[in-house]
Amino acid sequence: MPDAPADLPEAADRRLGGGPFTSGLSVPDFAACLQMGLEPVGYVQGFCVMQWGWYGMNSPYRQALGPYGGGSSGYLENYQCPHGMVSAEHRAWGQNYEQTWIEQAWGQGFADASHRMIEEATAAGAHGIVGVVDSAERLADLGVLEFHLRGTAVRVLDGAPPPGGRPWTTYLAGQRLAKLIEAGYVPVSVAAAVSSVRVWAYCITEYQLGGSAGTWGGGPGVSEVTQVASARMAARQIAREQVRSQLDGDALHGAQMIVSEDEVGEGDQEIQCLLRGNRVRRFKDFDPVPVPRPTVRLG
Amino acid sequence: MSDDPQELPEATAHRLEELEHGLFTSDLSVNEFLLIKEVGFHPLGFVMGSSIYHTGIQTRRWGQSQELTKLTEAMYNARELAMSRMEEEAAELGADGVVGVRLDVNYYEWGKDAAEFIAVGTAVKAESGVSHRNALGKPFTSDLSGQDFWTLMQTGYIPQGLVMGTCVYHIAHRGLGQTLGSAGQNVELPNFTQALYEARELAMTRMQDEAGRLDASGIVGVRLEEKSHQWGSHTIEFLSLGTAVMKTAGEVTLPTPTTIISLDN
Numbered sequence: 001m002p003d004a005p006a007d008l009p010e011a012a013d014r015r016l017g018g019g020p021f022t023s024g025l026s027v028p029d030f031a032a033c034l035q036m037g038l039e040p041v042g043y044v045q046g047f048c049v050m051q052w053g054w055y056g057m058n059s060p061y062r063q064a065l066g067p068y069g070g071g072s073s074g075y076l077e078n079y080q081c082p083h084g085m086v087s088a089e090h091r092a093w094g095q096n097y098e099q100t101w102i103e104q105a106w107g108q109g110f111a112d113a114s115h116r117m118i119e120e121a122t123a124a125g126a127h128g129i130v131g132v133v134d135s136a137e138r139l140a141d142l143g144v145l146e147f148h149l150r151g152t153a154v155r156v157l158d159g160a161p162p163p164g165g166r167p168w169t170t171y172l173a174g175q176r177l178a179k180l181i182e183a184g185y186v187p188v189s190v191a192a193a194v195s196s197v198r199v200w201a202y203c204i205t206e207y208q209l210g211g212s213a214g215t216w217g218g219g220p221g222v223s224e225v226t227q228v229a230s231a232r233m234a235a236r237q238i239a240r241e242q243v244r245s246q247l248d249g250d251a252l253h254g255a256q257m258i259v260s261e262d263e264v265g266e267g268d269q270e271i272q273c274l275l276r277g278n279r280v281r282r283f284k285d286f287d288p289v290p291v292p293r294p295t296v297r298l299g
Numbered sequence: 300m301s302d303d304p305q306e307l308p309e310a311t312a313h314r315l316e317e318l319e320h321g322l323f324t325s326d327l328s329v330n331e332f333l334l335i336k337e338v339g340f341h342p343l344g345f346v347m348g349s350s351i352y353h354t355g356i357q358t359r360r361w362g363q364s365q366e367l368t369k370l371t372e373a374m375y376n377a378r379e380l381a382m383s384r385m386e387e388e389a390a391e392l393g394a395d396g397v398v399g400v401r402l403d404v405n406y407y408e409w410g411k412d413a414a415e416f417i418a419v420g421t422a423v424k425a426e427s428g429v430s431h432r433n434a435l436g437k438p439f440t441s442d443l444s445g446q447d448f449w450t451l452m453q454t455g456y457i458p459q460g461l462v463m464g465t466c467v468y469h470i471a472h473r474g475l476g477q478t479l480g481s482a483g484q485n486v487e488l489p490n491f492t493q494a495l496y497e498a499r500e501l502a503m504t505r506m507q508d509e510a511g512r513l514d515a516s517g518i519v520g521v522r523l524e525e526k527s528h529q530w531g532s533h534t535i536e537f538l539s540l541g542t543a544v545m546k547t548a549g550e551v552t553l554p555t556p557t558t559i560i561s562l563d564n
Contacts (some may be wrong), residue, residue: 297563
């Protein structure tokens with residue numbers, strides 16, 4: 001077994017150093033992996049606790065202020081009030097902007113946790129990590145976000161070492177992984193990115209979200225909330241571009257996109273789009289699977 | 300109550316006596332029942348064990364991340380007592396093991412610092428008469444469903460015991476100086492990363508040590524649960540659970556899966 005990395009906790013070092021193997025796989029996934037010639041060697045994990053969500057005077061947020069408050073780089077869209085009114089209550093301008101500093105911090109937290117998980121797998125002499133699960137959750141009331149990646153490190157029976165000695169990773173396990181290989185692809189790594197777009201609502205958006213667009217918005221009562229729709233589309237597009245930049249010509253399999261929004265003030269929102277999937281590479285031609293047998297459940 | 304089966308409650312003794320006469324109770328679904336029969340086991344009865352445990356208090360340092368060893372011991376011992384009493388009931392029935400074990404913790408209004416730990420499952424016995432008890436001579440325990448039990452048996456592994464490890468950990472509060480020191484930046488806090496890493500690894504290592512005592516070859520279905528119970532958000536119990544398994548046959552006998560297409564809606 002290779003030497004354990006120096007920064008692994010003593011307990012992890014001891015756990016991965018010997019004794020019974022640990023596996024986070026369900027029994028059906030465990031059985032399917034054995035059948036594929038993948039032998040579990042240990043449950044591996046990686047963490048990264050990041051300070052999160054507080055922006056002071058020295059923050060990248062403040063440093064990157066654009067003419068209307070938006071970032072100086074990335075997606076930016078301005079909205080002008082059509083009414084020509086000047087009043088403290090009237091939102092004469094609005095803006096959608098990409099929060100690149102949040103995206104970068106998320107990327108760093110995920111990458112560090114992933115790297116540490118792979119370090120554990122390398123220490124255990126694994127070829128890959130299957131059934132990866134990731135989470136990024138707030139911890140207690142500390143204003144921190146904890147990135148946690150875990151999975152089951154496996155060794156390919158009679159298999160050559162992974163390219164570059166770095167174990168591959170995948171969210172798939174069991175029969176889902178078997179079907180991928182059957183289709184002619186091998187897993188390379190998990191790929192994930194988050195995009196973050198802040199919506200600073202202008203008067204029309206505020207009226208639309210408040211339900212009074214027909215009276216004050218100058219348009220029909222039922223219409224698209226253009227500023228929010230545009231921000232959501234941009235968030236999806238940015239996340240897609242970020243994941244695409246990680247693929248390096250490979251394909252993305254089993255992609256999952258989760259869009260969430262937090263209200264950060266009246267009409268103002270923070271839209272986050274998480275896109276994750278499996279980076280896979282073709283290694284053989286597709287073998288058609290056996291013709292499926294039609295079944296009818298009697299229960 | 301002690302470890303002595305003679306001291307099982309009267310109602311339990313009566314229920315077990317009925318079970319010994321052939322009537323069985325089980326919380327298995329019909330499908331699970333059929334699959335357990337298919338691999339040569341027969342359900343003997345629904346078994347359980349419980350322990351009401353006073354979890355006590357332990358001083359925590361406001362600004363220091365540390366394991367709360369007294370609470371760790373309390374949480375471990377309470378579950379262990381519930382598990383051993385369930386095993387006792389299974390042993391009374393002459394069982395080889397217990398499947399579908401569930402471990403729950405309940406809190407009641409009448410006991411603020413007390414919690415009831417309950418372990419329940421279905422005792423099973425091999426129809427062949429060959430003993431499948433674990434290396435300690437006790438009925439094996441497992442949280443596997445009937446379907447999982449069948450699948451595991453096909454792979455040449457047999458459960459040895461539901462193994463667990465726990466670690467109750469206090470996460471330090473951040474002082475004003477620490478907070479201001481990194482204000483305005485989304486940066487890693489390495490001390491917190493390392494502390495939480497250590498806490499989870501301790502739970503996992505303790506679980507692995509339990510499996511080692513059973514001479515197991517591995518642990519499947521490992522899961523890490525995190526709960527603050529009633530201690531506030533800065534004190535977390537990391538509980539690691541899984542089924543220790545032992546390799547009994549060299550060959551994997553699982554049949555090649557068939558592709559199907561459902562004609563149901």
